[in-house]
Structures are given as structure tokens and as C-alpha cells.
Amino acid sequence: MTKLIPRDSDLLKRGFVMGRDLDTRFSQLLEAIAEHENTTVEMLGKTFASKEIENRRTFYPQLKQVLLEQELDIAEFKKIITNCWASGSRFDIIQFGRFTKEKDANVLIQTLIKNFPQDDAEAAARIDAFTTEAVRLGYQDKKGSPNGSAAAALCSVLLTALFPERFVDYRQSRWRDFAQKVGYDISFPATGSYGQGIVWAGQFAADLAETRTFRRTWNVENPLWAVAGIAWVLPGLKLGESNPMPDINEDDEITTLLRHKKQVILYGPPGTGKTFRANNYIKCLNTHDYEVHEDSLLDQQSFSLTIYEPRDGQIPNLTPGTRFVYDWKGRRNWQTYFDELQEGDVALAYNAVKLRRFTTVVRCTRKEADSIEFEVIQQFNGPSFEDMKNDSGLKESDIVRTKMAFGLKRLSQLELQRIIALSEGLTYESLGIELKKIRETIPNKEFVTFHPSFGYEDFIEGLRPLTTDDGTLTYRVEDGIFKTLSRRAFNVLAEMAGIEGRWNESRSIPHLDDTEKKELLKTAPEVPFYLIIDEINRGDISRIFGELITLLEADKRYCGENEITTTLPYSKEKFAIPPNLYIIGTMNTADKSISLVDAALRRRFGFIEMMPNYSVLRSLPDDKDDEIGEIVDTATDALEAINRRIAGNYDRDHQMGHSYLMKVKNAGSRDDALEMLRFAWYHEIVPLLQEYYYDAPARFNEVIGSKFIKLSPDECSFEIRERLYGDEFLMAVEALANGNREQGQAEPDE
Structure with missing residues (x-):
């Protein structure tokens, strides 16, 4: 050719x-x-x-x-x-x-x-x-x-x-x-x-x-x-979008519950489209990533140096260019920061005896094993301890919580920012620090599946082993998916609300004043974040959420009327759930009935039941081939018949959902539809029924009949019959759908 x-x-x-x-x-x-x-x-x-x-x-x-x-x-x-x-x-x-x-x-x-x-x-x-x-x-x-x-x-x-x-x-x-x-x-x-x-x-x-x-x-x-x-x-951009949480949404049932409860669980038998509905709800909202902009120190570091007079000298009286030696010799605490300090790093000296305030900028010029040489850069009028204790940005910081009881400590970006704001004559430029404008892309949705081994450490925080460069095994606190998403949601919300405070890693949630909280709460509906928890009941929910189960309630969220902030057990950080974080869970009632779910959880979630929806299968387009429509009708009738029998001899929570047959509905030809039905039947429907009735052969037979299983003479066991093909298979399914007596009663083998 x-x-x-x-x-x-x-x-x-x-x-x-x-x-x-x-x-x-x-x-x-x-x-x-x-x-x-x-x-x-x-x-x-x-x-x-x-x-x-x-x-x-x-x-x-x-x-x-x-x-x-x-x-x-x-x-x-x-x-x-x-x-x-x-x-x-x-x-x-x-x-x-x-x-x-x-x-x-x-x-x-x-x-x-x-x-x-x-x-x-x-x-x-x-x-x-x-x-x-x-x-x-x-x-x-x-x-x-x-x-x-x-x-x-x-x-x-x-x-x-x-x-x-x-x-x-x-x-x-x-x-x-x-x-x-x-x-x-x-x-x-x-x-x-x-x-x-x-x-x-x-x-x-x-x-x-x-x-x-x-x-x-x-x-x-x-x-x-x-x-x-x-x-x-x-x-x-939100091109063509309306308010992310409007009064009327394509799924206003979920929207209403999220507005009032902040979290919802879609529950029902397997195959009823719970995960699809949750994902589709998020998709219909056109959720997108947010970009936040902030000034960052990146890898630049600064320290707080605590001066005790007269042992360390009269540092506030020294002129710029004067050098002095700060004796370490193991008598100071927080050795890790001594190890981090490098020549050229700046520190803010805090007079801990007479003045009880920051007074002097110094730079490390030489570091020995048991001492540090500093050079005075400038004197300034810095905040007193009382100033810092009353400052909304510093009152929950490490330097205030420890009452400055350390020799040397690396300052976080927030701590340095607030000290500069509370000082006279102190700027980033005078410290030789250059702020970098950082733009960070933050996704506003996460998906997680619970399972029996999923725990608090995966969801909130936990200790994880870490091997250092010298081969030493140590442990560090690592954030879980919920804590990480909570921090993201808070930081984006704070930026959108024009609030300076940021929830940085390894730090407590920032303390905000009443005015800032009102602004945060007002902005929250415009900046939604979503966590989808699939198979939520397969995990030990009480253990996974731990003490945070109380914080889920809308009025106990951060900025809520009855706001609760808790201290996490591993990191000792203050934690709260931001008001713009929504949870959508899915729950398969064949695994665990809703009646078995912890009452504390049921009280804090809204619930939406999802049962088999046969109309979804029957709603074929007008131009669909009639032969395909006949197979879809037969398959749907059979599913209805099976579910009636399951509800009668087992319970309603173990019915089978319509999603098992969606591929049949979407087939392009009669042969494809028949093959899709046969695949779903032998590889999904029959195995699931076999799991339900593994110790009840007679009831299994009542549901599916003698064309598909063979009972033993004593009806104490069964085996799956040889698979049917083509029209013979379709006729057997049709007979089951029609409630044929032969399908309802199996004939034990002699």
C-alpha cells in the first residue's frame, strides 16, 4: 500500500x-x-x-x-x-x-x-x-x-x-x-x-x-x-464560577449539610455511587489551586541571644564594632541552636536581668567549642518581655512560652517579624537580611482512604524514624494529612482576609485578636478546602481523630462561637480546625452499619443515604439502540430482583448498587452490552454474593437460583456452575428477573 x-x-x-x-x-x-x-x-x-x-x-x-x-x-x-x-x-x-x-x-x-x-x-x-x-x-x-x-x-x-x-x-x-x-x-x-x-x-x-x-x-x-x-x-481565576458555597448548587443536599455541619458522610450499600458523588460534587465546584504570596527568609537565619549581667558583660553599653566573648562551656541550654549558629549570623541580644528587653544587634565573628565571639552591630530600643507577652503574634511563641530562659535560640520568621515591628530603629536591612517574595501553589482538596491500619499518626501527627548522616537512628514528629491540609486552609484564608499571621510548620496555630477572627470567619466561605475520606468506616475512627473529634463541630472550629484549641500530644503545638475546611466521607454499609458508628461521630457529621437507583440505569438517550435498551432493562430488573431477595433474607445494607451495571448502559452495541453484563455478573456480582452467603448456601440459592449455583444434597454447601454464554446467559438472567420458580428453587444433585 x-x-x-x-x-x-x-x-x-x-x-x-x-x-x-x-x-x-x-x-x-x-x-x-x-x-x-x-x-x-x-x-x-x-x-x-x-x-x-x-x-x-x-x-x-x-x-x-x-x-x-x-x-x-x-x-x-x-x-x-x-x-x-x-x-x-x-x-x-x-x-x-x-x-x-x-x-x-x-x-x-x-x-x-x-x-x-x-x-x-x-x-x-x-x-x-x-x-x-x-x-x-x-x-x-x-x-x-x-x-x-x-x-x-x-x-x-x-x-x-x-x-x-x-x-x-x-x-x-x-x-x-x-x-x-x-x-x-x-x-x-x-x-x-x-x-x-x-x-x-x-x-x-x-x-x-x-x-x-x-x-x-x-x-x-x-x-x-x-x-x-x-x-x-x-x-x-474563577471563570464562570459562582460563590463556592452558593444557596443552590448542583448538589444542594451536600451543600446544605456542609454549611451547617462542616462535614458529611454519604452512606449506603456497595456500588451506589458514593465516591463518584463526592468527587463529582468537588468537580462541579471547579475547585482549583490557590497561590499565596509571602515574604520569606528562605535559608537566612537569625538568633535570640540572652544576656545575663554582670556575667556576660554590659552589652547594652558597648559601641558598634566592639567585640565580646559569650561563654558557652555547656552551662547554657538548647545546644542544638549553638550547633546551628554559623560565623556571620546575626543575633538580637536580650538583657534578661535589669532591662528585660532586646537592646543590641550582634554578629557572630568566631565560634569555638565552648564560646562564641560576637561583634556589636547596633543598639536599638527593642520590645520588653511584657510587650511581647501582650503581642498577639508573640504571646504563643516559643520565646514567650519559655520566658526567654535559654542562652541561644533560632528565631522563627514570625518571631523576627514581630520583634522588628515592636522595635525602634530596627529593620531587615539593618540586620543584613534580604526578604524574598515567594509564591506557593496550594491545592485545596485532598483524597484519602481509611483502612484498618490507618491511624492517628497518619492523619494528625506521629513520630517517624530518621537516620542522621552519621548513621544514628532518631525520631521526628511528622505531620499527617489532616494537619497539613488544616495549615494550608488557614494560610490561604489568612492571606485572602488580609491577615499577617501564618501557620508555619512546627509551629502552633497563630493567635489572632477578635477583629482578625471576625474577618477570617467572614472570608471563610469564599476559600473552601475539601478533604474526601473514602471508606471512612473501615478505619478506627475514634482512634484516627483522637481528641480532635470535638473540634470538628462548626461552633468549636477556629473563630467559632465556642472555639476550642488543643495541644497535640507529640509536637506540643496548639491546634485548631480552620472554619473553611470541609470533610466529605463515604461509608459502605455492607462493611459496617450506620448503627454501629460511634455516637460521637454521628453527632458531628451530617448523613446522606444512597441506595440503589434503578432509574439511572434506565435513563438511556433517545438514540440508543433498542437492543441495548432491552439488555439494560433485563439487567436492571435482575438487579432489582436480587436486591429484594437480599433485603428479605439478609438486610437492606447489603444490597447491590447500580454502578455495577453502568458499563452495560454505556455500551455501544448489543454484543458489547451483553459482554459487559456477563463480565459484571461473573466477576463482580456473583463473587460479592458468594462472600455474603458463604455460610448460608440455601439463602444464596434463594437469591440467585439454580442456573448459577449448584447446592449439595444436604444444602450445606454449594459450587458455582459452569459459566453461560451469549443468549443462553441472557435468558438465565431474564428468568431470574422475572422471578421464575426454577430460578427461585435449586434442585439438589442426587
Whole structure:
């Protein structure tokens, strides 16, 4: 057979048609954005994604210059990357810091960019090689698992700076969503290769930048940077969405219960669509990731130094430039911070005897095994202990809770921020600290399945073993999925409400005043977070939730009328559940009846029963083949007959749901429908019934009949008969559906 190769004119025509369609769809998207932003399409070129585009215009040329130097200046390279918003979240930057400390990082970067290939396949292979090696050199998460997406993001930033006409900074979900919104004709590569994904995203961005609509709206140098800016902003928009918790929703039953109870459980027999309904509810809300922006110290550190006069000297009286020795010799507590302190780090000296306030900025100039030499940088009028104790941001902090009873302590970002705010003559600049603007993408939904071995440690927090670099086995407190999601929900809510306080890792939930809490509560419905717990009754719920079961109630949430804050047992941190976190659970009543669920849990959840819905199966489109409809009707009648018998000789909680037969309904032909029914029958329905009635053969026979099982003469055992095929199988199912006496009574073998 001769393979037809399109002529050049055919290719040009095809490209023209694709470009024209892309231009139309992109134009429609811009109109929707303009309506959302209450502006015109023409104005979008000046206002939309302007900060993201400007960030790229500012730092990518600087990055290119550093990369093209004969020898890479790692310090300057690191400084620029931390300013590139597309390089990732805070933890991505921390991984980047680990990566750049490796001596092989410089070599790896040079290997990536030197003689970079023009061929897309070769380019993708080189990107994948870089990503794999970067993971080995530092791009790993807190558990040591590879974080290839962050390594790929760094790689894409480097390539975008060097080849702005070919590549864009890359996060897979952003570019896939963007392409779907404009109906891009070239599908995302299915291989899972980061290299192919980055090449594809560059091609998509280049095609979009060539459309007439884009060129008319963004007439800029390096247009792919502008396309990337749009891709970064787009997920945060709620195009076409209404209030996330409206009065009337596509599933207003769930919405009403969540509004009043904050958590709901969908319960019923297996196969009734509980998980589907929960996921579909979230999907209908068009839930999306949020972007939060905050100033971060990243890997810069500062300390609090406690001075006891006269032993440590008259530090508040020393002039800048004066040096003094701080004696350690093991008499001070919190040795871990002494070990962390490095030469060049700054500390705020607190006079613990006479003044009981912060007075002096000092810098570590030399550290010995049992002493530290400090140089005085400046004197300032800092907060007293009473000031800090009365400050809403510091009253629950470690420095206040310990009453400054330590020699040396590393200050958290919040502690440093509040001390600066309460001081005269103290700024980040005077401390030599540069705040970095960090943008972090936070998903607003999580999915978890409970099981018998799932515990409090997985859900809230627990101790996990950790092997140190020297091989010593130790333990650390690790957050569970619910605690992590609670922190995310709080931080996004706080930013949206314009509140400074953040709930940082290894810290208690921030203390807010009444005004801030009212603002938080008012904003909560606009920033919903969702946790779906599948098979919630398969876990030991009382053990998993522990003391937090009380905090679930709406009025006991953070900012609630009867707010409760508890201290967690492992970390000793203060914990509360934010008001914008909603829980949707699913519960299979064949595993455990609702009557067996702990009363405390039942009181705190709303419940929605989901039973088999036969109308869902029978609601076929008008153009559906009549022969398919007949098979669907037969299958549905059989399911109804089986469920009537189960309810009669077992209980209603063990009926079988309609989802077992949904594939039959969706079949494209009679043969497909019959095969789908046969598959569901022998591989799902019969095995489940066999499990129900494994010790009750006679009752099993009452349900399914002699065409499918064979009773022993004494009716004490049974075996599954040889499988039926084709119309013979369909006739047996139809006989069961019609309640045929032969189907109702089995004949014991002689």
C-alpha cells in the first residue's frame, strides 16, 4: 500500500486551520478573562499577568548573563533563581539550595546548556538526564522521595532564559489546563517524560504567541514570557464560577449539610455511587489551586541571644564594632541552636536581668567549642518581655512560652517579624537580611482512604524514624494529612482576609485578636478546602481523630462561637480546625452499619443515604439502540430482583448498587452490552454474593437460583456452575428477573 504524504500546500493549509481555530478559542478565553476582570480585552495586555511577565523580563536576562559566563558564579546564580517566581514554592527553593551546595551541580548545569541540541527528541532526552541527576543531588522531598517536577521546573527556567523563543518555564498542570482551555490540537505527551512535556509546552506557547489575537494584545519582546505569565495566573481565576458555597448548587443536599455541619458522610450499600458523588460534587465546584504570596527568609537565619549581667558583660553599653566573648562551656541550654549558629549570623541580644528587653544587634565573628565571639552591630530600643507577652503574634511563641530562659535560640520568621515591628530603629536591612517574595501553589482538596491500619499518626501527627548522616537512628514528629491540609486552609484564608499571621510548620496555630477572627470567619466561605475520606468506616475512627473529634463541630472550629484549641500530644503545638475546611466521607454499609458508628461521630457529621437507583440505569438517550435498551432493562430488573431477595433474607445494607451495571448502559452495541453484563455478573456480582452467603448456601440459592449455583444434597454447601454464554446467559438472567420458580428453587444433585 502506498503511503500518501501531504503536499507542502496541504501542510500549510492544515497549519492555517489549526492557527485560525486556536486564535478563535484564545480570543474567546480573553473575552471571558476581561469580563471576569471587569476590563476590556485591549487593556489585558497592560494589566493581566503584568507582575508575572515583569518578573520574567527582569530576572531572565540576568540569569542568561550569569549562565553564559565562563565560570558559573553560584552565589549570584542562587540569588537570581530565588527571585524567579516560576522556580517554585518555598520547599522547591530549599531543595534548590541543597542542589547548589553539591560540587557536581555546576558541572551538571554546564552539561545541560553546552551545545544544546536543536532536535526536539534530543533536547527532551537531555532535559530528562538533567532532571534525573538533579534529583540525586538534592531535589527530594522531606521523606527522601524524588521531586522530579521541581528539578524539571529549574531546568525549564534555565532553558527559558537562554532560549526565550523556544522554551517556557514549566509546571505540567498549568500548561495542560491552559491548552485544554483553548482546545490546543497537539495533545500533551503521554509518556510522562519531563523533557517531552517541556518541549511540548514551548511549542504550544510559540503557537499561541503567533495568533493574531495574542500579537494584537501583547506586542512585546520575548512573547513566550508573556504567554508563561498568562499560564501562571490563569489557574487562580474563577471563570464562570459562582460563590463556592452558593444557596443552590448542583448538589444542594451536600451543600446544605456542609454549611451547617462542616462535614458529611454519604452512606449506603456497595456500588451506589458514593465516591463518584463526592468527587463529582468537588468537580462541579471547579475547585482549583490557590497561590499565596509571602515574604520569606528562605535559608537566612537569625538568633535570640540572652544576656545575663554582670556575667556576660554590659552589652547594652558597648559601641558598634566592639567585640565580646559569650561563654558557652555547656552551662547554657538548647545546644542544638549553638550547633546551628554559623560565623556571620546575626543575633538580637536580650538583657534578661535589669532591662528585660532586646537592646543590641550582634554578629557572630568566631565560634569555638565552648564560646562564641560576637561583634556589636547596633543598639536599638527593642520590645520588653511584657510587650511581647501582650503581642498577639508573640504571646504563643516559643520565646514567650519559655520566658526567654535559654542562652541561644533560632528565631522563627514570625518571631523576627514581630520583634522588628515592636522595635525602634530596627529593620531587615539593618540586620543584613534580604526578604524574598515567594509564591506557593496550594491545592485545596485532598483524597484519602481509611483502612484498618490507618491511624492517628497518619492523619494528625506521629513520630517517624530518621537516620542522621552519621548513621544514628532518631525520631521526628511528622505531620499527617489532616494537619497539613488544616495549615494550608488557614494560610490561604489568612492571606485572602488580609491577615499577617501564618501557620508555619512546627509551629502552633497563630493567635489572632477578635477583629482578625471576625474577618477570617467572614472570608471563610469564599476559600473552601475539601478533604474526601473514602471508606471512612473501615478505619478506627475514634482512634484516627483522637481528641480532635470535638473540634470538628462548626461552633468549636477556629473563630467559632465556642472555639476550642488543643495541644497535640507529640509536637506540643496548639491546634485548631480552620472554619473553611470541609470533610466529605463515604461509608459502605455492607462493611459496617450506620448503627454501629460511634455516637460521637454521628453527632458531628451530617448523613446522606444512597441506595440503589434503578432509574439511572434506565435513563438511556433517545438514540440508543433498542437492543441495548432491552439488555439494560433485563439487567436492571435482575438487579432489582436480587436486591429484594437480599433485603428479605439478609438486610437492606447489603444490597447491590447500580454502578455495577453502568458499563452495560454505556455500551455501544448489543454484543458489547451483553459482554459487559456477563463480565459484571461473573466477576463482580456473583463473587460479592458468594462472600455474603458463604455460610448460608440455601439463602444464596434463594437469591440467585439454580442456573448459577449448584447446592449439595444436604444444602450445606454449594459450587458455582459452569459459566453461560451469549443468549443462553441472557435468558438465565431474564428468568431470574422475572422471578421464575426454577430460578427461585435449586434442585439438589442426587
